[in-house]
Amino acid sequence: MGAFFDQYLPTWLAYTLAGLIHVGLIINLVAVGALIFIWLERKISGRIQDRLGPTRVGGKFGWLQTLADGMKLLTKEDLMPEGADGFLFRIAPYVSFGASITAFIAIPFAGGDYPWIAQRVNTGVFFVIAVLGLEVFGVILAGYSSASKWSLFGAMREAAQVVSYEVPLGMCAVVPVLLAGSMDLVVIGDQQAGWFTNWFIFNDPATFITFWVYFTCATASVNRAPFDLAEAESELVAGFHTEYSGLRWSFFFMAEYGSMFSVSILASILFLGGWHGPIPIASLLHVDGTYFGNLLGCLNVLFKGTLGVAIMMWVRWTLPRLRIDQVMATCLKYCTPIAAVMFLGAALWQYALPGRNFFGLSRAPAAVYNVSEGWSAGANAAIEKSAPVETVNAESPTPVAVVLTQSNRGG
Amino acid sequence: MATVDDPRTIEFDVRTDEMLVNMGPQHPSTHGVLRLVLRTDGEVVSEITPHIGYLHRCAEKIGENLTPRQWIPYTDRMDYLAAMNMNLGWALTVEKLLKYGPPEKGRHLRVIISELGRIASHLVGMGAYGLDLGTFSPFLYAFREREKILDLFEEACGARLTYSYLTVGGATADLPPGWLQKCEAFLDELEPIVDEYHALLTTNAIFIKRTAGIGVMPQEMAIDFGTSGPVLRGSGVDHDLRRDGEETYTAMYDGYAFEVIVQKNGHYPKDHDYPAVPTEAVLGDCWHRFYVRMLELVQSIDLVRQAIDRYSRSEGSYGEPMKLNQKLPKGEVYLETEAPRGQMGFYIVSNGEAIPWRVRARSSSFCNLSVAPELCRSCLIADVPAIVGSLDIVMGEIDR
Amino acid sequence: MSGPSFVDQLKQKFGGLITGANLENIDPWIEVAPEGIVEVCTYLRDEPSLAFDYCNSVTAVDYLHIDEKKAAKSEWQPHLEVVYHLFSMQHKHSLVLKVIVPRWSGEPGVLPEVPSVAGVWSTADWHERECFDLIGVHFTGHPNLRRILCPEDWVGHPLRKDYEMPLEYHGIRGR
Numbered sequence: 001m002g003a004f005f006d007q008y009l010p011t012w013l014a015y016t017l018a019g020l021i022h023v024g025l026i027i028n029l030v031a032v033g034a035l036i037f038i039w040l041e042r043k044i045s046g047r048i049q050d051r052l053g054p055t056r057v058g059g060k061f062g063w064l065q066t067l068a069d070g071m072k073l074l075t076k077e078d079l080m081p082e083g084a085d086g087f088l089f090r091i092a093p094y095v096s097f098g099a100s101i102t103a104f105i106a107i108p109f110a111g112g113d114y115p116w117i118a119q120r121v122n123t124g125v126f127f128v129i130a131v132l133g134l135e136v137f138g139v140i141l142a143g144y145s146s147a148s149k150w151s152l153f154g155a156m157r158e159a160a161q162v163v164s165y166e167v168p169l170g171m172c173a174v175v176p177v178l179l180a181g182s183m184d185l186v187v188i189g190d191q192q193a194g195w196f197t198n199w200f201i202f203n204d205p206a207t208f209i210t211f212w213v214y215f216t217c218a219t220a221s222v223n224r225a226p227f228d229l230a231e232a233e234s235e236l237v238a239g240f241h242t243e244y245s246g247l248r249w250s251f252f253f254m255a256e257y258g259s260m261f262s263v264s265i266l267a268s269i270l271f272l273g274g275w276h277g278p279i280p281i282a283s284l285l286h287v288d289g290t291y292f293g294n295l296l297g298c299l300n301v302l303f304k305g306t307l308g309v310a311i312m313m314w315v316r317w318t319l320p321r322l323r324i325d326q327v328m329a330t331c332l333k334y335c336t337p338i339a340a341v342m343f344l345g346a347a348l349w350q351y352a353l354p355g356r357n358f359f360g361l362s363r364a365p366a367a368v369y370n371v372s373e374g375w376s377a378g379a380n381a382a383i384e385k386s387a388p389v390e391t392v393n394a395e396s397p398t399p400v401a402v403v404l405t406q407s408n409r410g411g
Numbered sequence: 412m413a414t415v416d417d418p419r420t421i422e423f424d425v426r427t428d429e430m431l432v433n434m435g436p437q438h439p440s441t442h443g444v445l446r447l448v449l450r451t452d453g454e455v456v457s458e459i460t461p462h463i464g465y466l467h468r469c470a471e472k473i474g475e476n477l478t479p480r481q482w483i484p485y486t487d488r489m490d491y492l493a494a495m496n497m498n499l500g501w502a503l504t505v506e507k508l509l510k511y512g513p514p515e516k517g518r519h520l521r522v523i524i525s526e527l528g529r530i531a532s533h534l535v536g537m538g539a540y541g542l543d544l545g546t547f548s549p550f551l552y553a554f555r556e557r558e559k560i561l562d563l564f565e566e567a568c569g570a571r572l573t574y575s576y577l578t579v580g581g582a583t584a585d586l587p588p589g590w591l592q593k594c595e596a597f598l599d600e601l602e603p604i605v606d607e608y609h610a611l612l613t614t615n616a617i618f619i620k621r622t623a624g625i626g627v628m629p630q631e632m633a634i635d636f637g638t639s640g641p642v643l644r645g646s647g648v649d650h651d652l653r654r655d656g657e658e659t660y661t662a663m664y665d666g667y668a669f670e671v672i673v674q675k676n677g678h679y680p681k682d683h684d685y686p687a688v689p690t691e692a693v694l695g696d697c698w699h700r701f702y703v704r705m706l707e708l709v710q711s712i713d714l715v716r717q718a719i720d721r722y723s724r725s726e727g728s729y730g731e732p733m734k735l736n737q738k739l740p741k742g743e744v745y746l747e748t749e750a751p752r753g754q755m756g757f758y759i760v761s762n763g764e765a766i767p768w769r770v771r772a773r774s775s776s777f778c779n780l781s782v783a784p785e786l787c788r789s790c791l792i793a794d795v796p797a798i799v800g801s802l803d804i805v806m807g808e809i810d811r
Numbered sequence: 812m813s814g815p816s817f818v819d820q821l822k823q824k825f826g827g828l829i830t831g832a833n834l835e836n837i838d839p840w841i842e843v844a845p846e847g848i849v850e851v852c853t854y855l856r857d858e859p860s861l862a863f864d865y866c867n868s869v870t871a872v873d874y875l876h877i878d879e880k881k882a883a884k885s886e887w888q889p890h891l892e893v894v895y896h897l898f899s900m901q902h903k904h905s906l907v908l909k910v911i912v913p914r915w916s917g918e919p920g921v922l923p924e925v926p927s928v929a930g931v932w933s934t935a936d937w938h939e940r941e942c943f944d945l946i947g948v949h950f951t952g953h954p955n956l957r958r959i960l961c962p963e964d965w966v967g968h969p970l971r972k973d974y975e976m977p978l979e980y981h982g983i984r985g986r
Contacts, residue, residue, distance in 0.1 A: 049551040149432045153454070153792065225545065226617055234440035234543050234796050320617045321545025323793040324454055464960040471945070472969055507837065634864050634900055637934030648900060655903050744837050745896050745907065747867060756896070760872050769970075773868040773896075773938075781937040810960060 022118035026104045034257040038066045040306075041313050048317045076246035083147030084243065092145060093244070093251035096138025100258035103131045107265055109301050110275045110294035111190040124185035125173050128266055129166070132221070132259055136162040139230060139240045142252070146243040154239025157324055158223065158230035164331045165221040171339035172214035175207055175346045176200045176270040185266075189274030196278035197358040201271040204359055206345030211271045213339050215308070218263035220327065222256065225316035229324055257309075264308025265301060275300050429457065436465050440543045440796040443806030445780075449795065456795055459787040461780055466810035474770030479505040479759070480579050480735050482770065487573035489772060490808040492535050493751045495528035495564070497808075498577040500748040504757035505579045507659040508744045509733070517581040517730030518663050519722035523594070524567070524577060526711040526718065530601070531560040532751035533708045536803040540701060541612055543800030544621050549611045556604060559597050566590060579737075581730015591719050598712050605709055613705055614686045622698040623691035626786040626798035633695070636785070637778040640753025641707065642802055644673040645700035652749035660748050667717055672706040674699070683709050697801035704803065707751075736765045752776050752803055772811055776804040817841065817861070817906060825851060830911070840894075840907035845925050848895075848910050849952075852931045855897065855906070863906060866932035867896035869939055871946040875914060875972040889914050893925050893948055912948070914971075927953035945970040 005014035039054070042065065046053025058064025080089055106124040108117035121127045136158055143155020179200055180188040192198045201211045220227035231239035241252050268274055275297025282293040322330065356363060432449045435441040444465035450458040470489065474482045479501070486501045487494040499521060506512070513521065538553030561571045567586055568576035576583055612618045628638070633646035643650060651671040653664050670680040674694055679685060685706060692698045739761040747756035753775025760769040779802045786798045818832045818841055828847030833840050843851050855863040875889040876882035895908040912923040922943075927950035929936040939950045940959040947968030950956055958965060967974050977985045 045547075049548045050555055051551065149430060157454075228545070229793075232545065232793070234545055235793050237438060317546075317548050318611070319546060320541065320612070320615065320621060321793075322617055323621060323791060325791065326620055464958075464962070467960040469969055475970075510837075632933075635933045637866055637932065650900055657905075742836050745868070754867070756867055758868065758870060758894070758896070769872045771868070771870045773870075777937065777941075778934055781934070 022105070026101055026118060029104060030101045030258040030261070031254060033261050034254040035066045035070070037257045037261065037306075037309055038069075038253070039063055040310065042066075044310060044313045045317045048314070070250065073246050073250045078248060079243070079245045081147045081243050085145035085147070088141045088145035089243075090248070092138045092142035093248045093255070094138070095141060096135050096255035097251045097258070099131055099134035099138065100255040100262070102134075103128045103259070103262045106131075106185065107262060108186045108189060108269070108274070110297035111186050112289045112294065112297075114289075114294070115186040116294055116298055117186060120184070120186060123183045125177055125183045125188070125266075125270070128185070128262065129170055129173060132262060133162065133166050135222075135255060135259055138252075138255065142244065143240040146240070148243050150236045150238070150242045151240050154230045154232070154236050154242070157232075157236075158240060160324070161223075161227065161229060161327055161331075162221050164328060165217050165335070168213060168331060168335035168339040169217040169221055171336070171343055172210050172217060173266070173270060175210045175343055178343070178346055179203055179207070179350065185269050185274075189269045189276065192273040193276045194280050194283075196273065197362055198276070199271065199273040202359060203357045204346060204349040204353075206342045206349055207271065208359075210339065210342040210346065211267070213335055213342065214267060214271070215311075217331075217335055217339075218267060219312055219315065220331065222259045222263055222312075224256075224260065224312045226319040226322050227327055228316070228321060229327060232321060234321075260309050260312055261305055264312070265305040267308055268301060268304035272304050274304075428452075434459075434795065440800065442539065442800070442804055445799070445804070445806055445809075447783075447795065447799070449792070451792065454791050454793075456787055456790055456792055459784050459795060461783055463780070463806070463809050466806045468811065470811045471770050471772060474767065476766065478736050478765045479739070479767065480733060480737075483575045483578055484573060486772075487575055488807055489774060489811055490532070490750060490752060490755070490776070490805045491572060492805055493528045493532035494572065494574050495524050495577060496532070496748070496750040497755060498575060499525050500746070500750060500755045501757050502577050502579045503659055503663075503748060504744060504746040504759055505733075505739070507657075507746050508739055508742060508759055508761060509579075509737075510740075511580070511733075512659075512662065513581045513730040514728050516722060516725040516727055518665075519718045519725055520582055520586060520729050521577055521663055522667070522718035523586075523715055523722060524564075524582070526714045527560050527563065527594070529711045529751045530708055530715075531557045533704050533711075534560075536704055536751070537608060537612065537701070537708075540800045540803070543796040544618060546611070546618075549608060552604075552607065552611070556601055559600075563590065563594055563597065566593075578732045580733035581728070583732055585729040586722075591723060594715065595719060598715060602709070602712055605705070608705065609686050613702060614689075619689045619691060619698060621793075621797055622701060622801065623689055623696055624693050625697045625790070625794050626801060627693050628695040628782065628786060630695070632782065632785065636782040638753065638782055639775045639778065640749070640751065641672075641700055641703040642753060642779045642782075644671070645703045645801075646695035647674050647699075649673045649675060652747055652754055656749065657746060659746055664714075666721075667714060669710055669714055672703050672710055679706060682713075685709075697797055700801045700803075738765050739763065739767060747773070750775060752805060752808065753779060755808075774808040774811060776802070776806075776808045780804050780809055820861075821851065821854075824854060838905075838907050840909050842909045842911060845910050845912055848908070849926045849928055849931065851908070852895070852928045856931055862899045862901045863897040864932075865898040865900050866928075866934040866938075867898050867905070868894075869896075869928070869935050869942055870894050871942050871948050871970075873914070873946060873970060873972045877972055891923055891946065891948060893942070895928070922947050922949035924949045924951050926951050927956075929953050944968070947971055 005017055009017065039062070043053040043061070054062025054065035056062055057068045080086065105118045106121040106127045108115045110116040139158045140155045143151040176188055177183050180191045182188060192200055196202065200207050202208065223230050231241070241249055244252065277300045282288040282296050287293040430451050432451055433446060434449055435446040436444040441447065446462040446465065448460040448462065449456050470485045473485055483498055483501060486497040489497050534553040534557045538550035541547070541549035564574055565571050567590060568574045568583060628646050630646050630648055633643050633648055649671055652660060653669070654661065654671055670682060672680060688702070689698070741761055741763040743758070743760040745756060745758040747754040755775055756773035758771035758773065759767045762768045783799055783802060787795055790798065818829070818834070821841060822829045825847060828844045828851060829841060830844050831842040855861050871891055871893045873891055874887055876885050891912050891914050893910040893912065897906045897908065910925055912925055914923065915921055916923045925948055927935065927939055929939055930952070936954065937959060939953055940956060942948050943950060943956055944958040944961050945968055957963065961969070966977060979985055
């Protein structure tokens with residue numbers, strides 16, 4: 001978008017304007033998303049528990065309930081404990097919320113030649129996971145500055161848990177990167193174009209298992225039940241946000257829902273084809289690459305992300321909470337080794353059955369084939385033949401995939 | 412407090428400063444106004460000290476100024492989740508002093524009502540234990556069924572929480588027409604739902620991880636601390652006052668077929684299709700206490716069914732209540748009954764007037780809670796709600 | 812319940828420490844001298860034929876007529892009775908023990924002393940604390956004799972017959 005404005009405006013103004021538009025869109029996405037997810041969570045938990053959930057505010061389904069609660073939170077007194085460290089106490093929610101929305105910068109909502117993304121980062125996977133990990137700082141600050149022992153317990157738990165779960169989470173995210181040969185989320189998404197058989201989750205047994213490990217670790221790293229130890233209302237009153245009230249508290253809430261959404265979208269891009277649906281509607285209608293096609297893709301991503309969030313809610317309202325040592329054991333004894341073995345499995349599978357996907361039953365589309373072949377012996381010839389790969393993205397930043405294959409060819 | 416020589420003391424490689432944390436009296440999982448002072452080393456709790464009395468209403472002193480029937484409403488407020496059983500305990504104690512036995516029909520009515528009370532109480536116990544472990548849904552499922560019992564109680568006596576229904580002499584009123592059919596319909600509805608509870612909690616892998624092997628109470632300790640009810644039976648002590656109690660109480664269950672829910676020779680009664688005991692569970696741990704409660708739920712369903720059958724076949728009076736200012740004979744009696752949470756004992760000293768000289772309530776939760784400091788040695792913070800929750804205490808009964 | 816046989820057995824064993832018994836009451840009881848209560852209780856617990864391993868309750872009763880007319884007609888002198896309800900899990904039989912002490916030891920305000928049986932049954936720990944709190948019996952040798960139901964700084968023992976509710980407690984009106 002910056003490039004677009006650059007044609008009409010001075011460069012500094014063009015990029016500032018583009019940046020502001022992106023920030024506005026992302027904040028809206030997270031805030032409105034949280035609004036919808038909180039409503040959704042109430043409805044889902046209500047139905048799971050044989051209740052109706054909100055029914056009054058905003059008409060039939062109570063869909064304005066969250067907004068009404070938001071108003072209430074705005075008008076609440078902003079309390080701070082006497083012994084609290086004022087500056088840190090005040091800044092903590094914004095750190096969390098900031099980290100949560102920053103992740104969306106590098107998340108694409110539609111791919112193709114003109115991807116819908118605020119800033120294309122050629123190490124997108126790395127960036128998103130790293131930034132999401134920053135959310136824990138807000139939580140630790142909140143716990144440390146609250147002058148409450150319960151908050152401190154919550155913060156320490158969160159620190160231990162999130163830092164540990166970053167390891168298997170990262171290892172799981174590496175598997176699709178391995179298949180795609182790129183860390184660029186746009187490239188990863190576009191390599192799964194076509195039918196659902198091209199999704200990385202169905203690429204081989206290893207990726208299938210990796211997806212579930214990823215989902216478990218993602219649930220843990222965003223502090224959702226059964227891993228919600230940092231809040232653990234039956235043990236720690238409310239954990240790290242015990243002393244927060246009003247709007248500051250709701251920032252933590254929005255941050256939580258924001259990161260739930262971003263890890264779900266990340267899951268959908270890494271494993272579930274991102275904007276490429278189970279059925280390639282856009283290409284069947286011959287609209288792929290157009291604005292309408294991108295809109296369909298965007299809806300697809302949002303739908304998959306929402307589905308992931310809904311599954312997290314389903315899990316939350318069904319399972320009891322684990323204990324801190326059990327959470328750590330799950331991470332270090334199960335998730336990390338499984339992720340490591342699956343990484344190896346995926347690599348070996350690629351080596352043994354190059355260019356095949358859907359558990360080796362069908363042939364991968366050319367894009368995937370070319371890149372993943374890059375690791376095997378027959379790669380050079382394949383890439384020589386499909387020279388257009390290099391010219392496709394002449395305008396956009398050079399995809400890492402191509403860089404990798406080139407270097408491979410050289411060596 | 413655990414000392415270095417104490418074999419229960421666990422040596423940790425990292426020792427940090429100990430911290431005193433107040434859990435309660437305002438805390439989501441202390442079942443009311445219990446205050447626990449935790450001495451923690453990080454996440455590890457080395458000692459807990461319960462502080463009680465926040466709900467003390469001096470019910471015993473009030474009892475010295477009222478006639479036994481006037482005191483019935485105060486028994487309601489002891490274990491407010493099983494008020495019917497409290498009424499029954501007090502009524503039977505006064506009847507023991509009066510050497511009075513209720514008529515046949517009244518006896519079966521009491522079984523119906525007190526066993527329904529037990530079901531309602533165990534439902535809350537189960538749901539609240541789910542809350543302690545961080546799952547919210549079973550709580551609402553439990554309340555859904557409990558509401559139906561409360562509806563039945565409301566129809567019988569007009570109240571939903573503090574009934575004052577079973578009273579000295581019998582009950583305040585007979586069951587209304589059509590009530591038995593509704594009750595039977597409810598039992599038919601409840602029985603399959605118990606499997607749902609087992610699926611959500613009893614056999615859930617995380618639930619087993621959180622409760623099996625946690626807070627293990629050996630038999631000797633259970634007896635030494637005077638625990639009772641599911642807490643005692645969860646430790647494998649074969650003792651149920653409905654079978655082993657005094658004549659005044661066991662006469663009520665005369666002719667009823669039921670097996671005491673306890674693990675004997677390595678297995679529980681097999682009269683129903685209960686889920687298997689997981690291999691991780693140790694006799695006397697939180698899981699067993701919970702399991703006994705769940706099995707008693709089914710047992711009570713059976714007992715109510717039997718009682719409905721007998722009640723509908725028996726004739727005559729349901730037992731008119733005693734006069735409000737009935738003179739009590741001189742003497743003193745003590746009687747314990749098997750309330751849902753354990754043995755609820757009442758002690759009356761009478762000097763021959765209508766108002767007793769001294770009234771005493773020995774509550775089961777009081778004794779059950781006294782064992783908590785022993786169980787919560789060197790456990791994690793998350794185990795404290797799990798252990799205290801498995802004792803299923805009600806503060807109204809502890810503080811009286 | 813077989814009260815008489817217990818009495819004979821205990822009298823044989825302890826002689827003078829068993830000060831009396833009431834076998835006509837619905838729940839017969841045996842009176843024990845205060846100084847012998849721990850010894851008797853330990854015996855009751857450890858003797859296999861008795862095996863009273865379960866303590867139901869420890870409580871006390873205050874005997875005092877506030878009304879002077881009634882006091883004049885009374886058959887007893889003012890005193891306190893500490894009552895122990897025991898049960899045997901093994902034999903399923905029960906027993907009531909009583910210890911009779913004066914209302915005050917020496918001058919008013921000094922609590923009467925009874926040896927603690929918390930070392931015999933752990934149940935007695937909290938029950939004796941409650942008894943101390945509400946009725947005012949000092950259990951000597953108790954590991955942690957603090958108030959349990961009333962606040963730590965409460966004055967008086969509410970279940971005493973001559974107890975008067977304080978007019979004020981930390982600014983809260985008492986009546």
